[in-house]
Amino acid sequence: MVNLVCEAILPDCPMKDVEEIEKSIMTTYKKSIWAKFLKAISDFDMIQDGDKIAIGVSGGKDSLLLVKLFQELKKDKRKNFEFKAVSLNPGFRNSDLDNFKNNLDKLNIDCDIINTNIWEIANEKAKDYPCFLCAKMRRGILYTQVEELGFNKLTLGHHFDDVIETTLINMLYAGTMKTMTPKVPSTSGKLELIRPLIYVKEADIIDYTKTNGIRAMNCGCTIEAGKTSSKRREVKNLLAELEEKNPGVKQSVFNSMKNINLDYVFGYTGGKEAE
Template sequence: MTLNLEKDLYLESLRKSYRKKIWRKFIKAIRDFNLIEDGDKIAVGVSGGKDSLILCKLFQELKRDKSKKFEVVFISMNPGFSEEDLFSFKQNLISLNIPCEIFDSNVWEVAFKEDPQNPCFLCAKMRRGVLYNKVEELGCNKLALGHHFDDIVETCLINMFYAGTIKTMIPKVTSTSGKLTVIRPMAYIKEKDIISFMNRNEIKPMGCGCSVEAGEKDSKRREIKELLNTLEKKNPNIKQSIFNSLKNINIDYVMGYKKGNKNG
């Protein structure tokens, strides 16, 4: 695919119409958490959804900006997309000027076979493993994922409500193998602004494509999203408060914790 980023209207939209709500927040996260360094070779994970597509455009704009000296490749795992979804995905890549390598995997087949009613946990775990291996094969030292502000807030509540632990996605973390750094440069970007960008630019992203995303099975994330939407009606700042709390933990008031004893 021949790229012509100089005349890319989507990049212009990021720089102009969405400079404050998306571009500046992307740059702020990179600076705040030191996500990109000169010499990095970064793989961007592309699912075909709105979040990963805009992440690709943000990286292309950063590359054009030349403020950082890094390499970037775009990769996507096909976990079992339908032919229709895969065709739609490829058409989006062409229209958005994103050179992406798509490789096949049987993740959905295995996850739904092992746990037909609640395949999401196993699916996510397997997707990470397959993607990490591919990124390492390509010689990349970092993997960028399209998780945003709302994902971080929702994940916090999912873990509290259903796993009994306080943790969430963080902007920078070392993979389990220790060979890779996972980064989330969209940590400050709100989902509503991503949706606005997609609508304004008439981009029709692909959904997850599985029966859970289609609403045919229960989804803990969907439950939390609906709860937060309800709570926002009375307190519009509730998501921001939850997000802020994840950076403002008073360890002296965590049950079981004693100073000088990490194990409580």
């Protein structure tokens, strides 16, 4: 049976000191997270000298890790770039927002929070399924704010599993063959979106989060919490079943996006847009 409830990730212990958490990135998770983060940046030439990079922080496990990785990267004095954590509050409950701010403080993350009422507006205008409108509004506001602050790049916390889930969602429900790319220009063309976690598996991010005692924000959204079905949740569970029966299925889906033979498709279109 498909589980449509957004499950919380419970830490295994109280949050460790930030120094110990940072050390774990370069020791315990050096191979599974740090090396893959560096490889993605290198493979896709994501960062250049003089870049001003905004890091989109949702408060979840992926974006909190992403900021810590950039903090470690910045310690390399050969890297000439600036970065700043930026968060969009779509209307979190006070308890969720307090937990988010507490995590930022304990993890030594300086983050600008942009307060909005996106969830309220989306639920009013599209009550049956507000996800599309919500996502569109969040992207529009975040991109605009980041551009106005003078950044030329926005980095997002999408990981390996997000890529393969998006691939299948587009195939199964949209009838198209596309996925999240490592970097892509924003709709306005003023920003470049980059995804340095594209090689990092969600299971390793979860392990890092739990082992270090980080109580990352769960979905505050009523849609993901089970108000209606989530196509991403359905696909995630389908992939888990397939991977259990045939280890390597996820990697094959990921690799397929690098091995498209245009001689064996009915047709194709060109052009990129920010996902």
